[in-house]
Amino acid sequence: MAERCRWVGLNWDRPTVTRVEQGKRQVTASELLLLTLIYERPLADLLPADRVELSTGERGTTVSPTGLREALTAAPGIGSEWSVGPGVLADLEAALPVVRNSIDSIKAQVPGVKVMTALQASEHVNDDTTAKAARSLGATALEVAVAAQVLWGRGVAGERDARAAALGPSSNMRARQARRGHITRRLLEELKPAIEQVRSGKADEAGGDRG
Numbered sequence: 001m002a003e004r005c006r007w008v009g010l011n012w013d014r015p016t017v018t019r020v021e022q023g024k025r026q027v028t029a030s031e032l033l034l035l036t037l038i039y040e041r042p043l044a045d046l047l048p049a050d051r052v053e054l055s056t057g058e059r060g061t062t063v064s065p066t067g068l069r070e071a072l073t074a075a076p077g078i079g080s081e082w083s084v085g086p087g088v089l090a091d092l093e094a095a096l097p098v099v100r101n102s103i104d105s106i107k108a109q110v111p112g113v114k115v116m117t118a119l120q121a122s123e124h125v126n127d128d129t130t131a132k133a134a135r136s137l138g139a140t141a142l143e144v145a146v147a148a149q150v151l152w153g154r155g156v157a158g159e160r161d162a163r164a165a166a167l168g169p170s171s172n173m174r175a176r177q178a179r180r181g182h183i184t185r186r187l188l189e190e191l192k193p194a195i196e197q198v199r200s201g202k203a204d205e206a207g208g209d210r211g
Helices: 002-007 014-021 029-039 064-068 086-109 115-122 128-137 140-152 156-166 173-200 202-207
Strands: 061-063 083-086
Touching: 002 029, 002 064, 014 173, 061 173, 083 140, 086 140, 115 140, 128 156, 128 173, 140 173, 140 202, 156 173
Parallel strands: none
Antiparallel strands: 061 083
């Protein structure tokens, strides 16, 4: 085994191999990948067969063998395969009142809009582009952000930049500024009826909520 390790540039001697086999030496990610060549086996076959403690303490995280293998092809999530320590749960419980208050505040400002749509839109409320659009349209920043989320599934700045990129590169700075100005004016026109829908509580129905 030590000899085969050296074939792929892994400088392990026999004592090192023994320590790894006995669990007395950790294996780095690059070493683990090299072991797939040495053993001529897929990575999943080299992962532990028992539940693994990945971190310790109040926020310690453990994962099952199934969770480890699923993590190779899909994003993991807290559940039956992955579990966290009481410290993480305590943090979440402490955050819940703040989250509830935020949701209640948003719902009061844009009643009738789906909570997820409003929460996604709230990420763009403090953007300069959203603030400028709100002043131009006589609306609140949240109303503009929600309208943009319903219309395009993103903020005003994101939609402006996407449309500008779709037109290809500009010849110079002046041309880029002119193009951005034209796109912004078009976006403002599209936002006007959407904002009225937000105020009437029918934004999600009209826009086909992408959130």
